[in-house]
Amino acid sequence: MNLSQMTAFRAVMEAASLSAAAEKLGRTQPAVSLAIRSLEDSLGLKLFERRGRQLVPVPEAHYLHAETSDILDRLSSVAGTMKSLTAGQSxxxxxxxxxxxxxxxxxxxxxxxxxxxxxxxxxxxxxxxxxxxxxxxxxxxxxxxxxxxxxxxxxxxxxxxxxxxDCFCAIPQDHPLAQKQVIAWKDLDNVPLGLLQSTHITHQKTVAELRRAGGTPNVVLDSQFFLPMMPFISAGRCLSVVDPLTAVTEHEVDSTGGRVVFRQMEGGFRxxxxxxxxxxxxxxxxxxxxxxxxxxxxxxxxxxxxxxxxxxxxxxxx
Known part of the structure; x- marks a missing residue:
């Protein structure tokens, strides 16, 4: 049995006539009739009795109809799932x-x-x-x-x-540097800073940039991540050079009620x-x-x- 034969067989079993089955499948009536005959030949069994223009299923055809319906439904389900997977919908x-x-x-x-x-x-x-x-x-x-x-x-x-x-400088809203639109590295000379832990590359690059500008690092807070620094910055404890997505996140969630502002850094590392x-x-x-x-x-x-x-x-x- 092949898929074309099973599809034609189920359509004939479920339709009122051979012509109705052909119309349902979008195939010609001779093509459907040929599929039924080839299926019968492959099985060595007559599935229908011909009574004029009617095809009357024999008892064995009802068993085959149940089995082929399960197969075709399963194939349809698999095809639908694969289309969904291909479309990224499942x-x-x-x-x-x-x-x-x-x-x-x-x-x-x-x-x-x-x-x-x-x-x-x-x-x-x-x-x-x-x-x-x-x-x-x-x-x-x-x-x-x-x-x-x-x-x-x-x-x-x-x-x-x-x-x-580009990196940003996180600053308390009432800090004098908050009046500037761009922060120079020398502006952070000896200013209390919160940085990531000393083993993190960002800590090392921040310290290096500050020293390159002739400034002295004054690290008063270190944290594993940037967002936990926001309450300390809003309280005026320190400033911080942060990654830009931290600035985006704080703007979105506003955990400090607008008490931390972000200004672009002038040059330096990205x-x-x-x-x-x-x-x-x-x-x-x-x-x-x-x-x-x-x-x-x-x-x-x-x-x-x-x-x-x-x-x-x-x-x-x-």
């Missing part, structure tokens, strides 16, 4: 993000993309950037979003797409984000669409913030 998604974006921006985007679609299952994790790289090396998720911490991607483990953008995907785990259409959409979302958010984003795709050999 499937499983396993993603991870560093803590800053994972608090608001990343889940907001994922929820907006997937909507209320019950056919999409989501696993969303908040991990540090080193942890995300370790997961990617073990092919442990679809993709992750991290910051660049001075480690290049390995051609053997994961790919990195990079987005670079903050780098990476979209990381495993080498040996090809992305599904769903994951690919969401990954590419997230890249566009980040670029748009950074552009609106005035951070002048640049995108660098994975190298061809990665």
């Amino acid at each position: 499937g499983s998604l396993n993603v991870a993000s560093m803590p800053g974006p994972s608090t608001f921006l990343f889940p907001r985007y994922i929820s907006r993309f997937t909507g209320s679609n019950p056919r999409i299952r989501i696993s969303l994790s908040s991990r540090t950037s080193p942890q995300i790289r370790e997961l990617a090396a073990t092919q442990g998720f679809d993709f992750g979003f991290a910051d660049m911490i001075g480690r290049e991607a390995s051609a053997q483990t994961f790919r990195q797409e990079t987005i670079a953008a 903050y780098e984000y990476t979209i990381i995907s495993p080498v040996f785990r090809p992305l599904s259409q769903l994951a690919l669409q969401i990954k590419d959409g997230w890249k566009n979302e980040v670029m748009d958010l950074l552009a609106k913030a005035g951070a002048r984003p640049e995108y660098f795709p994975s190298a061809p050999d990665q």
Whole structure:
């Protein structure tokens, strides 16, 4: 039996006549009749008694109808599922993000993309950037979003797409530097600063830029992430040089009631984000669409913030 024979057979069983079956299938009546005869020949069994223009099914035909209907319905379901998967409308998604974006921006985007679609299952994790790289090396998720911490991607483990953008200075609203639109590095000479931990590349680059401008670093607070610094900054405890998505997030959630403002830094290093995907785990259409959409979302958010984003795709050999 083949698919064409089973389709014709079910149509004849469910239609009032051979002509009605042909019309339902969009085929000619001789073509449907030929399919029925070839099916009977392959089975060695007459499935219908010919009574004039009527085809009356024999008892065995009713059994075959139930079985072929199950097969055809299952094939239709599989075809529908595959179309849904191809269109990115169903499937499983396993993603991870560093803590800053994972608090608001990343889940907001994922929820907006997937909507209320019950056919999409989501696993969303908040991990540090080193942890995300370790997961990617073990092919442990679809993709992750991290910051660049001075480690290049390995051609053997994961790919990195990079987005670079300008940093911002987070300042208490009533601080004198809040009156400036652009902050020079020398403006931070001996100013109390909150930075990421000393092992983080951003801490090291901030200190290096400040010293290059002839200033003295005065680090009074260190934190694993930027967002926990916002209450200290709003209280006037310190300033901080932060990544631009932290500025976007604080503008969106307004955790300090507007008591922290952000000003662009004058030159210096650019903050780098990476979209990381495993080498040996090809992305599904769903994951690919969401990954590419997230890249566009980040670029748009950074552009609106005035951070002048640049995108660098994975190298061809990665």
